[in-house]
Structure formats: C-alpha cells, structure tokens
Amino acid sequence: MERNEAVTVSEVLDRIPVGRFHHRLLAICGGAWAFDGMEVIIISFTLPVLIGAWGLSGLTAGLLGAASLMGMIVGNWWWGWYADRHGRKGAFQWTVLIYSVFTGLTALSVGFYSGFGLRFLTGVGLGGALAVDTSYLSEHLPTDRRGRYLVYLDAFWPIGNVLAVALAWVFLAQLPTNGMVALPVLGAVEGWRLLFVSASMPALLVFVIRSQLHETPYFLAQSGDLEAANDRLRTIAETNGESYEPIEGPVTTRPAAGIRRLFEADLRRRTVMIAVAWFAINFGYYGVFIWLPQTVGASGVVGSIYGYFILIGVVQIPGYFSAAYLVERVGRKPTLGAYLVLSGVFTFVFAASMPGVDFLGLGLSGFWPFFGGLLAASFFTLGAWGAIYAYTPELFPTNARATGNGFAGGVGKIAAVIGPILAGALVPQGYLVALLPLAAAFVVGGVVVLAFGRETMGEPLT
Structure with missing residues (x-):
C-alpha cells in the first residue's frame, strides 16, 4: 500500500x-x-x-x-x-x-x-x-x-x-x-x-x-x-x-498479487459480486448485439440497417453521460444495478414487439415498441457498461487491480461467448425465445449488484 x-x-x-x-x-x-x-x-x-x-x-x-x-x-x-x-x-x-x-x-x-x-x-x-x-x-x-x-x-x-x-x-x-x-x-x-x-x-x-x-x-x-x-x-x-x-x-x-488474492476473505464477496455482474452484462450485450444486424433485418420495420446502427450508436452516448452523472451523485452500486435491470426490461420490450409475437396479448408488436425498446435497451446497457468500468477498479487494491479487472472481464467474456451461441441456437424457436434469457440475465445481474455490492464512491484507491 x-x-x-x-x-x-x-x-x-x-x-x-x-x-x-x-x-x-x-x-x-x-x-x-x-x-x-x-x-x-x-x-x-x-x-x-x-x-x-x-x-x-x-x-x-x-x-x-x-x-x-x-x-x-x-x-x-x-x-x-x-x-x-x-x-x-x-x-x-x-x-x-x-x-x-x-x-x-x-x-x-x-x-x-x-x-x-x-x-x-x-x-x-x-x-x-x-x-x-x-x-x-x-x-x-x-x-x-x-x-x-x-x-x-x-x-x-x-x-x-x-x-x-x-x-x-x-x-x-x-x-x-x-x-x-x-x-x-x-x-x-x-x-x-x-x-x-x-x-x-x-x-x-x-x-x-x-x-x-x-x-x-x-x-x-x-x-x-x-x-x-x-x-x-x-x-x-x-x-x-x-x-x-x-x-x-x-x-x-x-x-x-495473483488470482488467489481475489478470493481471500476481504475481497471474496466483492470479487464474486462483480464477476456475476460482468457475466450478466456480457451475456446480454453480446447475445443481443452480435446478432443485431440479423434481428433488425428480420423485424422488417426498418430500411437500411447502416443508418439504423448509426442511430443506435448515437443514443448510447447520452446513456453514458447519464451514468457518468449518476455514479458521482448517487453512487456506483445503485447506478449499475438499476441500469442493468432496465436493460433487461427494455430488451424484453423490443423482443416482444418482433413480428409474429403477441406476448400475453400485450399488443407490443409494431415499429414504435420495437424502435423505442431497442433504443432504450441500448441507452441503459451502454450506461451500465460505463458504470461497471467505473466500479470495478475501485473494488481492488493496487497490487491486484489489473488482475481483478482482468478476472472479472474474463468471466464476462465467457458469458460473451455463450450468449451469441445460445441466442443463435434459439432463434429457430422464435426471437422472443432467443432474447428472453438475455433480458433475464441483465435483471439478475442488476439484482445481485443491488443486494450484495458495496459502495465505493468517494473512497481513495489503496
């Protein structure tokens, strides 16, 4: 130290x-x-x-x-x-x-x-x-x-x-x-x-x-x-x-320090908590975005996917800036937890609005539910990414900081591999079926952060 x-x-x-x-x-x-x-x-x-x-x-x-x-x-x-x-x-x-x-x-x-x-x-x-x-x-x-x-x-x-x-x-x-x-x-x-x-x-x-x-x-x-x-x-x-x-x-x-240090008594809980959050955000994000060109094309509600992707990228920027404001105002933990939960909610909204889907008779199909749900999911997911990158380095001491970042990120990338493969395998059963596990992962990750995370706002690095 x-x-x-x-x-x-x-x-x-x-x-x-x-x-x-x-x-x-x-x-x-x-x-x-x-x-x-x-x-x-x-x-x-x-x-x-x-x-x-x-x-x-x-x-x-x-x-x-x-x-x-x-x-x-x-x-x-x-x-x-x-x-x-x-x-x-x-x-x-x-x-x-x-x-x-x-x-x-x-x-x-x-x-x-x-x-x-x-x-x-x-x-x-x-x-x-x-x-x-x-x-x-x-x-x-x-x-x-x-x-x-x-x-x-x-x-x-x-x-x-x-x-x-x-x-x-x-x-x-x-x-x-x-x-x-x-x-x-x-x-x-x-x-x-x-x-x-x-x-x-x-x-x-x-x-x-x-x-x-x-x-x-x-x-x-x-x-x-x-x-x-x-x-x-x-x-x-x-x-x-x-x-x-x-x-x-x-x-x-x-x-x-090595990986073993991350599981010693003083770090174990935060290591597991942030690893679950990284798993959730990677599973959901890559599961959605790797296949998004095909998903958008299959929706039949837009023209050129290139212009649509530019718009998706643009709406992510205010997602980041809102997270940047909130992590310093209300804290890292509530910002990350809430944004993950909302990512899951809006991923479900645009999944339930795909053609041929009438989930519980809610009548979500059509351009605006799809368009609004996808943009909102993009806003909150990328805001959650910003919050998790702000939060993770603060959970570990200097001699284990990059190791902790790398471990959590590596766990996340395991999920990033599984998410697109699972989504691709489930697409023949329908886009709602393919996207529901991704939406659920976001929500579970947010709940784990809110229940088990510790606040680091205002704490100096050690």
Whole structure:
C-alpha cells in the first residue's frame, strides 16, 4: 500500500484539479477504447458475407463470431496479471499492437480455421487492452472525478461502433461490385478483406502510447520507486499548472498479487459480486448485439440497417453521460444495478414487439415498441457498461487491480461467448425465445449488484 506518515499518492492526486493532463490522457486512452469497440463489432457486419463466401453452417458461423470473445478471455486474465507485475504502460502498448496487427492479418483468411485463429488472437489483444486501459486511467485520477472519467472512457465505445458501421458501409455496401473492389496493381479484392485492413489503423496509436504515456504513480510507489512516482506526480501537477507536494517515505510495498488474492476473505464477496455482474452484462450485450444486424433485418420495420446502427450508436452516448452523472451523485452500486435491470426490461420490450409475437396479448408488436425498446435497451446497457468500468477498479487494491479487472472481464467474456451461441441456437424457436434469457440475465445481474455490492464512491484507491 502506497501510504506513509506524510502524504499518499491518492492524497497528492486529490490535490491536483482535473486539467490539461487528464484531458489529454482521456483522449489517448479513449482512442484505444474506441478502436476496441470498432474491432469487436466489425465481425457482426462481415459474418453474413463470410457465411456465404465460406459456406459456414450455423455452428461455425457462431464460433467465428465468438472467436475474438474467446481470445478476450485469455487476454483479460493474462494481461491483467502481466500489468500488475511488469507495469501498465508496457502492457497497454503491447495489447493495442496485438489487436491491430491480427485484425489486419484477418484479411488474409482463406476459410473458417484461419479466420477463427486470427480472430482469436485479435481477441487476446482486445481483452488485455480493456483490462489495462481502465487500470491505467484510474491510477491518474482524483477520487472525486474518477468514476465520472472512467464512464467517459467507456463513452468512446459507441464512437468505435459508429466507425465500424461507417467502414462496413464503405467496404461492404458502397465500393464493391458483386462483393469485389477493383484496386490498381492488386486487381479485384473482396470488400471484407479491405474492411479488415482498414480496421488495423489502431497500430498507429502505439507510437502515441510509447511517446506520450508513462508508468502510473500508484504502480511506481507500490514497486518501491518513490523517486519515479514523485516525478510522475510532479509532471501531472505542472502540466495542469498546479503546485506539487511530494510523497515522503517510508512507503510500504506489496508484491503483485495473483488470482488467489481475489478470493481471500476481504475481497471474496466483492470479487464474486462483480464477476456475476460482468457475466450478466456480457451475456446480454453480446447475445443481443452480435446478432443485431440479423434481428433488425428480420423485424422488417426498418430500411437500411447502416443508418439504423448509426442511430443506435448515437443514443448510447447520452446513456453514458447519464451514468457518468449518476455514479458521482448517487453512487456506483445503485447506478449499475438499476441500469442493468432496465436493460433487461427494455430488451424484453423490443423482443416482444418482433413480428409474429403477441406476448400475453400485450399488443407490443409494431415499429414504435420495437424502435423505442431497442433504443432504450441500448441507452441503459451502454450506461451500465460505463458504470461497471467505473466500479470495478475501485473494488481492488493496487497490487491486484489489473488482475481483478482482468478476472472479472474474463468471466464476462465467457458469458460473451455463450450468449451469441445460445441466442443463435434459439432463434429457430422464435426471437422472443432467443432474447428472453438475455433480458433475464441483465435483471439478475442488476439484482445481485443491488443486494450484495458495496459502495465505493468517494473512497481513495489503496
């Protein structure tokens, strides 16, 4: 624990008002986050093309769609562990590089097996980046702004989703003729291959991370490098035009913790609680959104799905900002719990409004129940994502923070794999049957948070 008789890292950060340093850091971390969102959702648009090109069955299509999510399980756990032992910055830049490179290489896939392998390796980088990015940003923020800024970080996700929609529209709908794009020298190339090449652009962000970011003061102090921690805090203060009070020894250091630490008496309950919440939000979100292009198409109530997805992405942004406001006003626990429950309620509303569904004679079918239910579900689900990313880092001490983030995220990605596969398997029984388990998962997760969570609003990081 980075604490001494004079002043702690948390106390120094709390005395530095949010300013230019934090805004620039949020932009860099948010850029990585947006690209994560782009990489995850892009398979939703390429999957229908690949089903036809490679003759995929329902099972192999589901596995290909879930491949990056499977890789994210490994990435969450491995890179969270790595970041607690070797530092946040190094893990951050490596994870961004990994998911960028393997996204680009996916363009060279020739069938299910190569496509699955490359998407899996992409997921290893994606999962690691999600675990490390939140830990890195949280360890530079004052206590009274930490929750809000972590929700702001997650608000970059729909920007990535919108970017994925735009790229898919260009390379899958606009440029191709019979699925092919004519290029100088290379000749005719499938549009989906160019889409994956264009999605490798986040590799450029690695240069920004290497040149602009440094190790976090919490990690440096925990590692016993008091001088480097003070240098980092001084940089933050000077960049914001503020005065600086250094940490003074002695500082008690702790070795990096492993998974076992998360289940010791003081952390066990919160670990299980937040793991259930992560399972629920991933199960529901990916179960709905991986298949959403097909669901929207099957509804028959909209025209172009590209414009519709832009609208879905846009409505997510106020969902984030409402969560950012509430986590600092009413707390992390009630915000996350309520948003999960409401995500489940509105997922049910749009599921019950699908064509041919007349649930208990409620008369929900039609454009407006479908449209309103889906937009409301999107609003609350993405707000819940913002709240859970604000909440999770605060539940664990510095020497186990990235490990805790990674463990919870990895449990969530197990659910992210199961959700789309289960939904796909149940679709022949009807969309209401397919979507009901997803709605129920949201509600159960929210109830668990409200019943067993602990409030962390206003608490310093330890």
